[in-house]
Amino acid sequence: MSFDPRHVREANRVLAAARADREARRAAFERQCRQRLPELAALDRAIQGTVAQAIAAALQQGADPSAAVERARRENLSLQEKRLALLRGAGIDPQDLESTPLCPICHDTGRQGGQLCQCVSQLAIAENLQELGRQLDLERFDFDAFQLRWYAAAFDPALGASPRELMESVLTVCRDYVQLFPAYPAKNLYLYGGTGLGKTFLSGCIAKGVAQGGHWAVYATAGALFARYEAVKFNRDDAPAAQEDVRRYEACDLLVLDDLGSEMTTPFVQSALYQLLNQRMLSGRHTVISSNLDMDGARARYVPQVASRLEGEFQELPFFGRDVRLQKKEERL
């Protein structure tokens, strides 16, 4: 598991607010109880007093403190019993006056066994999904909603199989990639094919699934991603925020780069793309690209260093069939 540090900060902020709220409600209840039971405050003070006495006795030098400590302990127990009887007599559950942690697993430290506790990680996952949800309609993006019926079942001699069979295996690879993340044999996938064949849909499903599994997933269209690099390079007004986005593109566990080839491929874009890919490969991070360009198209469009990264480091997933959006439109008419 790894998370965007911003998502972890936000998760901790939410938890701190929930803890403060819980403590405020407890304190308010305690005030109410003390108003109802004036003896309660006196008892609480006396109990505190016996604790102080025991500590003072234990710290005293010279004489053996054990008798004094024992006296304070007995006094404390007897006061506790009185307090309990008082509360029970008034129908108050003493537990409701105790400060208990919000998370019983980590006792609100946020960590468990050297890792983030699930109270923090679940919220960080939710933050990641919320961020993805700003670009993708996540409700819709689900492997189960991918309908193979839009892909022809008839054998295509040119393909040596039916488009449906081929797309079924594409779907299987995408599912396995998420299921096994980050251990799927291919670190990176290159989804390519014509418009309307489900590339954005499946790459969105991958981003969502990987994020749900507790990994930091970032989705960006090529146009939006390179615009952020340009904002940094040309020091536009939003450069600080763009710098933050660039950092996310480079540092996330999985980058889903959608619609590569749709951007204006300037020399600057070529170099930004090369650096991004190269840096992600070197640091062992995962990337999923979707594109209308097959490898020949990519070779024609990008500098050799980029094309060789794509060819050498990505598992190619060709998409087949007829534009699904078009078919749906035809069906409606």
Ligand SMILES: [Zn+2]
């Ligand atoms: Zn916890």
